[in-house]
Amino acid sequence: MEDQIPPSQQPVRFPNQPEITPEQLEELKARARQLAIQQTLAQQAATPAQPQVIYVRRNLTVAELLLVILLSCGIVTGIQWSWSAISSLLPRIEVKVR
Secondary structure, three states, rough: OOOOOOHHHHHOOOOOOOOOHHHHHHHHHHHHHHHHHHHHHHHHHHOOOOOOOOOOOOOOOOHHHHHHHHHHHHHHHHHHHHHHHHHHHHOOOOOOOO
């Protein structure tokens, strides 16, 4: 049977290494699986799940206050101007039916 396997693919055998039984192989696999699970759990426990977010409340600056005041005055003035323009323009429109 070993004649059919090419020399490059034959298993390497060391003279001082004992043979591993299938039971020992299964034990090694189970131990490696347990170690992998433990390492994964340790890594997950080491990294925080959610980053901590800190909110800082601050007062408005003078420039921001001036901007808010100017915008609010502009909006109110614009609404009043639009209302007066529309209310003076609408009565002038006549609809003639023939």
